[in-house]
Amino acid sequence: MTEIVRTETSLRAWLMSDRPQSRRQASLGRLYAGWRTFARNRLAIVGLAIIVALVLVAIFADALAPYSPYQGDLTRTRLLPPSAAHWLGTDDQGRDILSRIIHGSRITLLVVVLVAILAAPIGLLVGTVAGYAGGWIDAALMRVTDIFLAFPRLILALAFVAALGPGIENAVIAIALTSWPPYARIARAETLTVRRADYIAAVELMGASSWRIVFRHIMPLCLASVIVRVTLDMAGIILTAAGLGFLGLGAQPPMPEWGALISNGRLYVLDQWWVAAAPGAAIFIVSLAFNLLGDGLRDALDPKAGS
Amino acid sequence: MTALFTDRPGGRTSVRLRRFAGALGRFLGAVVLTYLGLLAVTFFIGRVIPIDPVLAIVGDRAPEHVIQRVREELGLNLPLWKQFVIYLGKVLQGDFGTSVLSSNPVMQDIRRVFPATLELATLGTVIGAGIGIPLGVWAAVRRGGIADQLVRVMALIGYSVPIFWLGLMALVVFYARLGWVGGPGRIDVVYEYTVTPWSGIMLLDTAIAGEWEAFANALSHLILPASLLGYFSMAYISRMTRSFMLNELAQEYIVTARAKGLSESRIIWRHALRNAAVPLVTVVALSYAGLLEGSVLTETVFAWPGLGLYITNSLQNADMNAVLGGTIVVGSVFIGLNLLSDLLYRTLDPRTRAR
Amino acid sequence: MSILLDVQNLKVAFPNRDGDYVEAVRGVSFALGRERLGIVGESGSGKSQTGRAILGLTAPQARVSADRLTFDGIDLLKASPAERRALRGARIGMVLQDPKYSLNPVMNVGNQIVEALQAHRKVGDREAREQALAMLAAVQIDRPARVFDLYPHEVSGGMGQRVMIAMMLIAEPDLLIADEPTSALDVTVQLQVLSILDRLVAERGMGLIFISHDLRLVSSFCDRVLVMYAGRVVEEIAAADLGAAQHAYTRGLLSCLPRLGEHRHPLPVLSRDPEWAR
Ligand SMILES: Nc1ncnc2c1ncn2[C@@H]1O[C@H](COP(=O)(O)OP(=O)(O)O)[C@@H](O)[C@H]1O
Ligand SMILES: [Mg+2]
Numbered sequence: 001m002t003e004i005v006r007t008e009t010s011l012r013a014w015l016m017s018d019r020p021q022s023r024r025q026a027s028l029g030r031l032y033a034g035w036r037t038f039a040r041n042r043l044a045i046v047g048l049a050i051i052v053a054l055v056l057v058a059i060f061a062d063a064l065a066p067y068s069p070y071q072g073d074l075t076r077t078r079l080l081p082p083s084a085a086h087w088l089g090t091d092d093q094g095r096d097i098l099s100r101i102i103h104g105s106r107i108t109l110l111v112v113v114l115v116a117i118l119a120a121p122i123g124l125l126v127g128t129v130a131g132y133a134g135g136w137i138d139a140a141l142m143r144v145t146d147i148f149l150a151f152p153r154l155i156l157a158l159a160f161v162a163a164l165g166p167g168i169e170n171a172v173i174a175i176a177l178t179s180w181p182p183y184a185r186i187a188r189a190e191t192l193t194v195r196r197a198d199y200i201a202a203v204e205l206m207g208a209s210s211w212r213i214v215f216r217h218i219m220p221l222c223l224a225s226v227i228v229r230v231t232l233d234m235a236g237i238i239l240t241a242a243g244l245g246f247l248g249l250g251a252q253p254p255m256p257e258w259g260a261l262i263s264n265g266r267l268y269v270l271d272q273w274w275v276a277a278a279p280g281a282a283i284f285i286v287s288l289a290f291n292l293l294g295d296g297l298r299d300a301l302d303p304k305a306g307s
Numbered sequence: 308m309t310a311l312f313t314d315r316p317g318g319r320t321s322v323r324l325r326r327f328a329g330a331l332g333r334f335l336g337a338v339v340l341t342y343l344g345l346l347a348v349t350f351f352i353g354r355v356i357p358i359d360p361v362l363a364i365v366g367d368r369a370p371e372h373v374i375q376r377v378r379e380e381l382g383l384n385l386p387l388w389k390q391f392v393i394y395l396g397k398v399l400q401g402d403f404g405t406s407v408l409s410s411n412p413v414m415q416d417i418r419r420v421f422p423a424t425l426e427l428a429t430l431g432t433v434i435g436a437g438i439g440i441p442l443g444v445w446a447a448v449r450r451g452g453i454a455d456q457l458v459r460v461m462a463l464i465g466y467s468v469p470i471f472w473l474g475l476m477a478l479v480v481f482y483a484r485l486g487w488v489g490g491p492g493r494i495d496v497v498y499e500y501t502v503t504p505w506s507g508i509m510l511l512d513t514a515i516a517g518e519w520e521a522f523a524n525a526l527s528h529l530i531l532p533a534s535l536l537g538y539f540s541m542a543y544i545s546r547m548t549r550s551f552m553l554n555e556l557a558q559e560y561i562v563t564a565r566a567k568g569l570s571e572s573r574i575i576w577r578h579a580l581r582n583a584a585v586p587l588v589t590v591v592a593l594s595y596a597g598l599l600e601g602s603v604l605t606e607t608v609f610a611w612p613g614l615g616l617y618i619t620n621s622l623q624n625a626d627m628n629a630v631l632g633g634t635i636v637v638g639s640v641f642i643g644l645n646l647l648s649d650l651l652y653r654t655l656d657p658r659t660r661a662r
Numbered sequence: 663m664s665i666l667l668d669v670q671n672l673k674v675a676f677p678n679r680d681g682d683y684v685e686a687v688r689g690v691s692f693a694l695g696r697e698r699l700g701i702v703g704e705s706g707s708g709k710s711q712t713g714r715a716i717l718g719l720t721a722p723q724a725r726v727s728a729d730r731l732t733f734d735g736i737d738l739l740k741a742s743p744a745e746r747r748a749l750r751g752a753r754i755g756m757v758l759q760d761p762k763y764s765l766n767p768v769m770n771v772g773n774q775i776v777e778a779l780q781a782h783r784k785v786g787d788r789e790a791r792e793q794a795l796a797m798l799a800a801v802q803i804d805r806p807a808r809v810f811d812l813y814p815h816e817v818s819g820g821m822g823q824r825v826m827i828a829m830m831l832i833a834e835p836d837l838l839i840a841d842e843p844t845s846a847l848d849v850t851v852q853l854q855v856l857s858i859l860d861r862l863v864a865e866r867g868m869g870l871i872f873i874s875h876d877l878r879l880v881s882s883f884c885d886r887v888l889v890m891y892a893g894r895v896v897e898e899i900a901a902a903d904l905g906a907a908q909h910a911y912t913r914g915l916l917s918c919l920p921r922l923g924e925h926r927h928p929l930p931v932l933s934r935d936p937e938w939a940r
Binding site for chain 2: 143144146147150151152153154155156158159160161162163235236239242243246247248249259262265266269270273276277279280283284287288291292
Binding site: 558559560562563564565566567568569570573578581582585655656657658 | 717719747748749750751752755756758760763764765766767768769770777778781782813815816826829830833
């Protein structure tokens with residue numbers, strides 16, 4: 001027992017050392033310090049816990065869902081209010097709403113992850129190239145960015161989906177196409193601050209190509225702020241995807257996408273309110289979790305940025 | 308605006324005016340570029356639709372020469388840039404083509420539905436700014452107090468809750484259960500044809516006609532969706548007001564104002580808020596633009612016959628001319644609001660007038 | 663000479679992150695008539711906090727205590743916020759350091775002066791404007807009517823500080839606290855502003871607390887000097903007797919003053935004794 005305590009304290013001392021012996025110790029120490037700031041923020045921990053729970057629910061959806069999300073009993077279980085058998089009630093097809101929400105978590109996660117891995121690299125690339133190259137390349141790229149920023153995001157996504165056709169894949173593409181501009185802005189701002197730094201000049205002197213400098217030396221530095229921003233945007237992404245689903249332009253039936261579930265429940269909302277209430281609450285909780293997590297990350301990684 | 312051009316003794320007005328005009332010129336240049344970009348995007352989206360516009364007209368069993376002729380009529384055989392120039396010319400004249408759904412020119416449809424959205428978004432912004440600004444000021448003045456907590460929680464909810472879901476739930480509670488407000492639509496059917504749609508803004512039209520019963524009915528329909536939009540606007544505006552006010556209250560000129568013995572309310576409202584108003588103008592304009600966007604979902608929930616509902620209906624019926632026309636109008640309003648907020652910014656902040 | 667301001671054992675403490683109070687001002691005592699008192703000390707020694715405590719402008723989270731704090735017989739510690747506000751600007755004025763930050767950027771300077779007057783006197787707008795113009799003339803601004811309409815960013819630092827002085831003197835206070843009034847200005851402008859301040863204080867027979875980190879300036883400008891170090895007064899001395907200063911810190915400050923024609927290498931460094939801060 002005392003052994004463990006001693007190794008624990010010495011590990012902390014090693015992490016908190018103000019004279020790190022290696023680069024790895026330094027970066028681990030920085031991570032640890034960030035984690036301590038983050039962990040002090042209780043709401044951020046709650047957010048993180050909800051998201052971990054969401055991931056687990058998505059992974060074990062088959063085991064967790066009490067009923068099939070697609071098959072209902074039209075004759076006996078149609079539009080039942082919440083009860084012991086169906087905790088959140090049933091929908092117009094007699095399907096268990098809880099089971100549909102549990103399976104819908106997969107779609108929500110998929111959308112969030114896909115949009116993030118599509119939009120973040122675009123923004124990162126545009127921003128770092130613009131910031132590093134400067135001149136007319138910068139001017140042109142930033143003008144394009146501004147044009148996208150000047151657009152109302154949901155309307156632009158709607159127009160894209162209209163052109164591409166409804167469906168979850170196209171919804172993801174449309175949201176990604178409208179999400180990258182803020183990331184480009186941030187990455188460019190970060191690039192501008194490091195571009196004139198001595199170590200970049202040193203790599204330049206060693207004859208590294210511009211692409212290599214951008215990819216190996218500048219992008220990694222911009223990553224942290226872009227990740228924070230993406231986390232803060234996740235709620236927005238979820239809400240946009242749900243909005244598209246609600247308008248019938250995202251996931252198509254019978255997929256249990258949460259926005260589409262609300263759209264379906266809308267027809268009965270005045271009498272069977274629970275059909276629309278539960279999936280909306282799910283969207284709200286998950287968006288809230290991402291917002292809490294994003295706020296916590298921002299405060300931990302960049303104490304200045306908080307307000 | 309006139310304040311910009313008042314003559315100050317010293318003969319520096321012409322220099323100031325020229326500098327101001329220069330800044331305005333650059334800004335207008337950026338606006339024009341952004342607008343061209345907007346049209347390029349809608350043009351591009353129009354081109355990539357999987358539906359072939361020729362086949363849509365002639366049907367897929369038409370002989371080859373008919374297809375060819377229609378292609379030429381539609382200008383689809385021209386090089387892309389020429390098509391874009393033609394497109395530009397048409398759009399700038401307000402010609403967005405004909406709606407497949409209504410068989411009217413899209414512009415005519417939009418003119419009909421736009422006032423409903425304008426009424427909704429304007430009342431929403433009035434609610435949002437009217438409550439949000441004082442609340443944000445209060446939150447900044449009493450840090451950690453009730454208002455401060457309220458602003459935090461409201462913002463967190465505002466950024467996390469789906470607006471269409473909140474709207475549905477509000478309908479369930481305030482319309483179906485409590486019966487406090489009118490339901491979906493702008494006005495009960497009985498009043499539908501009692502007033503002439505003079506401005507298209509229901510409250511105005513009924514008031515002008517002196518139909519106070521209809522006015523009350525229209526208001527009971529309007530209040531719930533407007534409050535819903537107002538909530539989101541308030542969440543955003545109060546949070547930004549709080550943060551701008553905190554920033555201003557920490558400035559040295561506030562110490563000066565206190566040292567002069569001014570009352571606390573004068574310091575807050577006349578000094579701090581007057582300075583915070585400079586960036587707040589942009590925030591209110593952005594929030595107004597955001598409500599136009601939010602109206603797409605809200606109008607669907609409340610069956611509100613405005614631009615948002617028009618766009619979604621057209622979308623569901625693959626009426627591309629109508630969708631793109633609506634997109635351009637919303638985009639134009641966005642750009643217009645940006646322009647307006649920049650002008651207001653310049654009039655409110657004497658430092659930018661000279662620069 | 664009658665006593666205008668009496669400060670006994672003034673303490674100002676700020677809470678730190680753990681909630682413990684850390685004293686920034688640690689028992690300052692002095693009394694002041696209609697004379698010029700200089701307060702010198704290095705940055706962070708508590709000069710500004712002393713001045714602000716007298717005006718009642720200490721940050722709300724801080725704790726102010728004193729055995730006695732009276733102004734013209736009024737017990738400032740017992741005065742209500744409204745009573746203290748009525749004193750500020752009307753009977754005690756304060757000139758801050760940098761006019762670039764201490765003037766409201768979106769209000770023209772004339773109205774900022776008018777406002778200071780109207781906060782305390784029932785004066786009509788036209789009359790207030792006349793008085794403000796006269797005050798601007800009194801701080802040697804050539805074309806008051808023109809300057810009245812300017813915004814702070816349109817005036818130079820020296821003119822801004824003169825506006826600040828006009829604003830603080832327009833209600834004719836009995837005591838003026840000038841907190842490093844010339845530190846942000848160019849050297850040549852400093853002298854102009856100081857001479858204006860000097861003349862007005864003399865003409866109106868006000869008391870003056872002149873805060874500065876510049877010992878030479880203070881000694882040439884004031885009758886009496888308080889030397890502060892780490893929140894305490896370490897020496898109080900008539901300006902004329904500075905040469906005979908007792909305290910090692912004061913002597914250290916004096917020996918750091920460069921003299922013309924003197925060649926000094928290495929430059930002397932102020933040495934500190936932890937004893938002083940006890
Ligand atoms: N708002 C504050 N919170 C905490 N400490 C403060 C605050 N304001 C001033 N202090 C502390 O008070 C001390 C004295 O400050 P100040 O009177 O401004 O010094 P001076 O004017 O002599 O340079 C400083 O060491 C500073 O740390
Ligand atoms: Mg100071």
